Amino acid sequence: MNILVINSGSSSLKYQFFKMPVKAPICSGLVERIGIEGSYIKHTVFRGTEKFITEKSAFIADHGEGLNQVLALLSEGDQAVIASPDDIVAVGHRVVHGGENFSGPALITEEVKVQIKKLFSLAPLHNPVNLKCIEVAEQTFPKAKQVAVFDTAFHQTIPQQAFRYAIPDHYYKDHGIRVYGFHGTSHKYVSEEAIKWLNKKDSKIITIHLGNGCSMAAVHDGKSVDTSMGFGPLSGLVMGTRSGDIDPSVIFHLIEHAGYSLSQLSTLFNKQSGLLGVGGSSDMRDISKLAAEGVDGAILALELYAYRIKKFIGSYAAILNGLDAIVFTAGVGENDKFMRASVCNELNYLGIEMDNALNAQYTGGIAEINTSESKVKILVIPTNEEYEIAHQCFSLLA
Template identity: 75%
Template sequence: MNILVINSGSSSLKYQLFKMPSKSPVCSGLAERIGIDGSFIKHTVYNKEDKHIIEQTSFISNHGEGLKQILKLLTQGEFAVITSPEDVAAVGHRVVHGGENFSGATIITDDVKQQIKKLFSLAPLHNPINYKCIEVAEETFPGAKQIAVFDTAFHQSLPEEAYRYAIPEWYYKEHGIRVYGFHGTSHKYVSEQAITYLKKQESKIISIHLGNGCSISAIKNGKCIDTSMGFGPLSGLMMGTRSGDIDPSVVFHLMEHAGYTLDQLSTLLNKQSGLLGVGGSSDMRDIRKLLGEDDDAAKLALDLYAYRIKKFIGTYAAVLNGIDAIIFTAGVGENDSAMRQAVCKNLNYLGISMDDDKNLKYKGEILAVNELDSQVKILVIPTNEEYEISSQCFELLKV
């Protein structure tokens, strides 16, 4: 069964084609700078021993045009992987916000589309683009089932004391003000990999997703019971450009005493803070280079970043009443051994003890980097959100 996975951003469109149940993609690609000068698509076709990379540069006016160009790459030329759109059984869409309505993969109907539209205000940068790609895919792959997999779905298992805010109930009932959580597809995938690795269905796991966006989740027996991102993706850990947790009084102060508008505050906290605001760059690799030049701001940025993660590990150890494993995943979590080391340093009281030599040896496969006598496993697990989306689509269609 051919399943095409689409993961769309505001100016990008990532995709992978899987011949399920195989975990290895047939092809993958990325359309970047959609609607911006310098648009391009990088398309990679895999076979057993090699891969073929096709790069094409031409202006892509919108996501619909991007998907049409991707269809040509899939069906035409020497490295075509399907003969026509009819070869695709399903298109799996990453949809960022599903509110309280969706706790799993869902076949897209007119009613589902209307519910996604109603959530535009909760994810204004993502849900409108996700919706547009659904409409385009319905036209481009008319015979395929269109399936939505929601970032928020994995967190629908949170208990009420974890998802409710301490404000009057009216705001929850009338405006949906609650914790929704994000990165759910990633947390679900890596925690299931950890459970298999541990051979322990009854487990207490802390999953740490560190990319440009960062979140941490407490997962008990495969179910999420708390997570750091809340009503939107701004809260919790320090991120590439987002502040993470901040006292709301700061917002009131800047509005009252510095004349900040809501737009200015949104820009400050979402686009000018985090690693960028403290250290001068949103890219962890750039911060590491600055650290090598004895840059004090870079050092502070790294210290803040690690400290915030430590605080949540302690919090979630209490919520879970113990820890079997912590997971590092995503771009920074998988590739920055020094950050993993900084986070795990001086956590012996929780039974967390890292083997620094093992930590340096991670090469892209699941690896335990803890000392042999560490009570808690420290796992580095590469996330695979596209496969997780494909897998959920496959299981849904099998029913």
């Protein structure tokens, strides 16, 4: 089954093309800086062990034009992978927020689009552009089934005592104020891979997604029972530019005593905090380099980052009443051996003991980096959100 996966951001569009159920993509690509000067496309076709890369620099006004460029790359030239748009059976769309309406993938209908639109206020940077890409894809690939896969869906199994806030009941009933959680596609994929690796369905796993955005999930027998992001993607861990958990009293104080507006506070906590605010850069590679040079702010940023993760490991181990494995994934989780070591240091009381040599030697794929005596497995599992979206589409349609 030919499935095109679209993962759209506010000014970008990632895509992969699969012939399901084969896991390896036929091609993949990225359209960057949509609507901004310096628009750029990188398209890669995989044929056996060879890669054929096409790169283009030309202004792309909007996501519609971006998708038309993608269609041309898929269907034209020596490296074409389809003859026409009609060869695409399904288009799978990553949609950030599904609220309480969606606990799995959904075949897109007018009613589904209405529900996505109703959630604009909960994901203002993502749901509008997700819906726009759905509508453009309906025109670009008119015979294909359009399927939405929601970031929040995996976390719909979280019990009420974990997703409710201790505020009056009507704020939940009337305004939907609750924990929704995000990065669900990634947490679902790596937790399922961990269960297969452990060969243990009755499992207790903590998944740790560390990129520019960071989140963790407690996964019991394959189901999410708690997660660090809440009503929006600001809470929980220290991130590239987001503060993570902060006492709401700080917000009240800055409004009352420093004259901050709500817009200024949103910018502060979402775009000027985290690694950037403390260490001077939102990129972990820059922070690590500055810390190695002895820059105090960068050293503190790394300490805060690791400390917050350790706190959540402890709390989730308590919630799960035991632990079989912790899983590192995403850009930092997969590539930063020093951060993995910092997180796992002095967790032996929980049965978490890292093998420093295995951690340092890790170069990719699924691997254990714990000692042979460690009661808890420490796994590194590369996330594959695009394949997970394709897999969910295939399962729904097949």
